[in-house]
Amino acid sequence: xxxxxxxxxxxxxxxxxxxxxxxxxxxxxxxxxxxxxxxxxxxxxxxxxxxxxxxxxxxxxxxxxxxxxxxxxxxxxxxxxxxxxxxxxxxxxxxxxxxxxxxxxxxxxxxxxxxxxxxxxxxxxxxxxxxxxxxxxxxxxxxxxxxxxxxxxxxxxxxxxxxxxxxxxxxxxxxxxxxxxxxxxxxxxxxxxxxxxxxxxxxxxxxxxxx
Amino acid sequence: xxxxxxxxxxxxxxxxxxxxxxxxxxxxxxxxxxxxxxxxxxxxxxxxxxxxxxxxxxxxxxxxxxxxxxxxxxxxxxxxxxxxxxxxxxxxxxxxxxxxxxxxxxxxxxxxxxxxxxxxxxxxxxxxxxxxxxxxxxxxxxxxxxxxxxxxxxxxxxxxxxxxxxxxxxxxxxxxxxxxxxxxxxxxxxxxxxxxxxxxxxxxxxxxxxx
Amino acid sequence: xxxxxxxxxxxxxxxxxxxxxxxxxxxxxxxxxxxxxxxxxxxxxxxxxxxxxxxxxxxxxxxxxxxxxxxxxxxxxxxxxxxxxxxxxxxxxxxxxxxxxxxxxxxxxxxxxxxxxxxxxxxxxxxxxxxxxxxxxxxxxxxxxxxxxxxxxxxxxxxxxxxxxxxxxxxxxxxxxxxxxxxxxxxxxxxxxxxxxxxxxxxxxxxxxxx
Amino acid sequence: xxxxxxxxxxxxxxxxxxxxxxxxxxxxxxxxxxxxxxxxxxxxxxxxxxxxxxxxxxxxxxxxxxxxxxxxxxxxxxxxxxxxxxxxxxxxxxxxxxxxxxxxxxxxxxxxxxxxxxxxxxxxxxxxxxxxxxxxxxxxxxxxxxxxxxxxxxxxxxxxxxxxxxxxxxxxxxxxxxxxxxxxxxxxxxxxxxxxxxxxxxxxxxxxxxx
DNA sequence: GATGAATGAGTATTCATTCAT
DNA sequence: CATGAATGAATACTCATTCAT
Numbered sequence: 001x002x003x004x005x006x007x008x009x010x011x012x013x014x015x016x017x018x019x020x021x022x023x024x025x026x027x028x029x030x031x032x033x034x035x036x037x038x039x040x041x042x043x044x045x046x047x048x049x050x051x052x053x054x055x056x057x058x059x060x061x062x063x064x065x066x067x068x069x070x071x072x073x074x075x076x077x078x079x080x081x082x083x084x085x086x087x088x089x090x091x092x093x094x095x096x097x098x099x100x101x102x103x104x105x106x107x108x109x110x111x112x113x114x115x116x117x118x119x120x121x122x123x124x125x126x127x128x129x130x131x132x133x134x135x136x137x138x139x140x141x142x143x144x145x146x147x148x149x150x151x152x153x154x155x156x157x158x159x160x161x162x163x164x165x166x167x168x169x170x171x172x173x174x175x176x177x178x179x180x181x182x183x184x185x186x187x188x189x190x191x192x193x194x195x196x197x198x199x200x201x202x203x204x205x206x207x208x209x210x211x
Numbered sequence: 212x213x214x215x216x217x218x219x220x221x222x223x224x225x226x227x228x229x230x231x232x233x234x235x236x237x238x239x240x241x242x243x244x245x246x247x248x249x250x251x252x253x254x255x256x257x258x259x260x261x262x263x264x265x266x267x268x269x270x271x272x273x274x275x276x277x278x279x280x281x282x283x284x285x286x287x288x289x290x291x292x293x294x295x296x297x298x299x300x301x302x303x304x305x306x307x308x309x310x311x312x313x314x315x316x317x318x319x320x321x322x323x324x325x326x327x328x329x330x331x332x333x334x335x336x337x338x339x340x341x342x343x344x345x346x347x348x349x350x351x352x353x354x355x356x357x358x359x360x361x362x363x364x365x366x367x368x369x370x371x372x373x374x375x376x377x378x379x380x381x382x383x384x385x386x387x388x389x390x391x392x393x394x395x396x397x398x399x400x401x402x403x404x405x406x407x408x409x410x411x412x413x414x415x416x417x418x419x420x421x422x
Numbered sequence: 423x424x425x426x427x428x429x430x431x432x433x434x435x436x437x438x439x440x441x442x443x444x445x446x447x448x449x450x451x452x453x454x455x456x457x458x459x460x461x462x463x464x465x466x467x468x469x470x471x472x473x474x475x476x477x478x479x480x481x482x483x484x485x486x487x488x489x490x491x492x493x494x495x496x497x498x499x500x501x502x503x504x505x506x507x508x509x510x511x512x513x514x515x516x517x518x519x520x521x522x523x524x525x526x527x528x529x530x531x532x533x534x535x536x537x538x539x540x541x542x543x544x545x546x547x548x549x550x551x552x553x554x555x556x557x558x559x560x561x562x563x564x565x566x567x568x569x570x571x572x573x574x575x576x577x578x579x580x581x582x583x584x585x586x587x588x589x590x591x592x593x594x595x596x597x598x599x600x601x602x603x604x605x606x607x608x609x610x611x612x613x614x615x616x617x618x619x620x621x622x623x624x625x626x627x628x629x630x631x632x633x
Numbered sequence: 634x635x636x637x638x639x640x641x642x643x644x645x646x647x648x649x650x651x652x653x654x655x656x657x658x659x660x661x662x663x664x665x666x667x668x669x670x671x672x673x674x675x676x677x678x679x680x681x682x683x684x685x686x687x688x689x690x691x692x693x694x695x696x697x698x699x700x701x702x703x704x705x706x707x708x709x710x711x712x713x714x715x716x717x718x719x720x721x722x723x724x725x726x727x728x729x730x731x732x733x734x735x736x737x738x739x740x741x742x743x744x745x746x747x748x749x750x751x752x753x754x755x756x757x758x759x760x761x762x763x764x765x766x767x768x769x770x771x772x773x774x775x776x777x778x779x780x781x782x783x784x785x786x787x788x789x790x791x792x793x794x795x796x797x798x799x800x801x802x803x804x805x806x807x808x809x810x811x812x813x814x815x816x817x818x819x820x821x822x823x824x825x826x827x828x829x830x831x832x833x834x835x836x837x838x839x840x841x842x843x844x
Numbered sequence: 845g846a847t848g849a850a851t852g853a854g855t856a857t858t859c860a861t862t863c864a865t
Numbered sequence: 866c867a868t869g870a871a872t873g874a875a876t877a878c879t880c881a882t883t884c885a886t
Binding site: 029110122167 | 238240325333337367368370377385395398399401403405406
Binding site: 449535536548579585586589595614 | 659661662739743745746749750755758759762789790792796798800801804807808813816817821823825827828
């Protein structure tokens with residue numbers, strides 16, 4: 001009993017793509033169902049037909065963005081056999097422009113902002129970080145086992161590196177992504193590496209740099 | 212011979228405070244003139260009377276927030292005479308919860324987000340960072356002159372530390388500000404210190420941590 | 423298998439009729455979407471649904487008025503076979519009260535006025551005169567061919583007669599449409615006829631009436 | 634007892650001039666007290682202070698316009714001694730561009746339009762025509778006494794000529810004031826003259842131009 | 845004489861949504 | 866599956882006006 005073509009998933013995907021574009025180009029306040037429908041050449045009520053409400057549609061958008069990130073992330077790193085080179089490649093990626101360009105920053109921050117007043121969005125947005133954190137944590141774990149970086153809480157290390165990259169991206173949206181941005185990126189990468197180096201100890205370290 | 216009270220500055224301040232509150236409690240989309248006026252017990256057109264448009268009011272809000280930050284920043288640090296202790300205090304402040312609470316994070320991110328589609332907001336928002344960056348840079352400069360941290364570009368160091376704190380704050384809005392948050396804070400502080408320590412060199416450092 | 427009714431043309435027509443009435447009864451300044459919708463027992467946003475903006479609606483109104491004129495104009499004149507009688511009937515119509523009553527004068531002048539600051543309205547309003555001018559010109563042409571009026575530029579003659587009728591209508595809105603109005607109408611008709619009479623020559627005529 | 638400078642009449646005049654300009658440049662709907670005050674560099678409530686309401690101010694504007702016309706009209710005609718030449722000069726003036734430019738047409742029609750829904754405006758607007766009609770009537774009377782134009786109702790003749798000039802002006806706002814406009818002006822002047830010529834008789838004239 | 849504060853009604857338009865088709 | 870009709874609440878903003886100073 002062949003069911004009639006199930007256009008739903010395709011249409012939904014299509015709608016989310018247009019939502020993304022309108023949100024990117026027009027901003028949160030102007031990203032209305034009418035605008036999105038207009039950009040698709042379709043009637044606004046069709047969007048409701050598929051998502052039942054704008055809020056549901058927004059939730060789906062956050063998931064869609066998480067997917068975009070995971071698509072861009074997985075795979076290519078594993079191809080590098082040498083662990084040192086792999087770590088270097090990962091850090092280069094995280095602390096460079098390329099990384100943040102997989103999803104438009106304004107869309108990313110729109111979703112982040114919406115999380116402040118909507119818990120469901122917040123929790124789905126949070127899921128985005130799972131995409132980064134888990135593989136990163138595993139990577140760090142194996143590097144520790146190989147004795148290439150010092151023993152420490154791998155999850156904490158992943159969190160710290162993520163915080164650094166987020167800080168770089170965020171600050172980049174303020175100061176631009178020119179030479180200054182790249183300079184900061186280098187420093188952050190260096191700082192991250194020093195955390196992994198033997199002898200470093202976040203909790204024990206005294207402030208007095210020289211005595 | 213008191214001249215007739217010039218209520219404008221007082222009223223404007225008052226309006227911005229209510230704008231801030233409504234924005235914090237209701238979010239961007241619901242922070243309408245009507246809501247703000249309602250929370251003041253005043254007619255919406257009065258806000259227009261003082262700010263002529265919502266956009267102007269929003270610009271003023273960004274300036275207001277910059278002020279909030281600068282009020283919270285200046286002063287107390289200078290009272291610490293010992294440079295090492297002063298650096299420690301500054302870093303403790305930057306990498307802790309307290310710091311980010313001077314301005315509500317959702318309001319801060321609302322303004323940040325608005326900058327994506329409004330250049331005037333963007334440039335005023337950017338000014339917020341001047342409040343942090345310049346004093347921080349001067350602090351680093353004097354520490355270098357005292358030979359307490361290694362010689363490097365003080366502006367770049369300030370930028371890097373700021374990026375770290377922003378990353379911590381941002382990530383904190385996602386994962387919460389519990390133990391994990393504090394752990395990351397410690398690591399970041401440690402990482403920042405290692406950048407300042409003798410022998411560190413961002414650009415020259417090799418990735419291979421151990422060979 | 424009647425397809426779902428296309429209510430758009432009917433609704434649009436209906437809206438324009440109400441627009442016309444409100445404009446006539448209340449005047450330009452009070453002819454708001456709310457008033458018009460109110461007079462229809464319908465929600466204001468429905469008018470936007472059909473016309474997308476008040477300006478578009480106003481443009482449609484001008485067209486609607488042009489239609490009203492053309493409906494009232496075409497037809498009945500042709501039924502008069504005798505050319506002399508036909509001319510007389512046309513002039514009687516043009517220089518009488520009846521003529522100007524097909525469209526309310528205040529609505530007519532509202533549209534005319536709006537043309538001063540809106541070129542699109544101006545050009546559509548202009549189109550109203552095509553409705554009169556072309557048939558009038560043709561009429562004059564055929565009368566010339568029949569040798570019943572003197573040879574001259576038929577278009578110029580039509581323009582001149584139209585100017586006279588417009589002057590009568592306009593002045594009528596000032597002095598009222600009583601006996602004085604009718605007296606002027608007779609004089610104008612007579613003046614128009616004299617232009618068509620043998621021997622008259624607009625450009626060559628000397629002012630000196632008697633010497 | 635020297636009274637304090639009575640600025641009222643000067644201020645009122647000044648306000649009306651600005652009202653006129655704003656009305657000319659922006660149109661009825663946008664000619665708000667705020668705009669007018671803004672163009673004067675003055676607070677809106679000052680206009681109310683002098684005129685007590687916008688409606689009163691509008692009435693004053695109509696009077697102001699009547700004055701503009703009468704200023705432009707009186708005087709120079711009397712200097713022409715030869716009655717035939719004087720008549721010619723008057724008609725040339727009435728049926729030419731120059732005449733209608735003493736008051737901006739859009740302002741004139743704004744006032745005219747407002748008369749449709751405001752009797753006080755209507756009656757004051759009507760007064761404008763007294764400015765033309767009375768001198769014109771007197772002129773015609775004296776020409777009749779001199780036997781230079783045929784005996785008829787001088788008031789009716791004045792009305793008819795005025796209707797013609799109004800028709801020309803009105804139609805000119807629609808078709809522009811180029812060659813076509815000037816052609817119509819010539820025809821109307823000629824038609825007016827034919828009404829004054831011996832043998833013409835508005836009421837008695839048969840339509841049949843040639844028999 | 846002139847300003848500024850404040851109001852409240854009113855403006856066109858946008859928005860998400862429902863329902864019938 | 867998709868559209869169009871219709872709604873009603875909400876939006877920023879304009880307007881004329883009043884009142885106190």
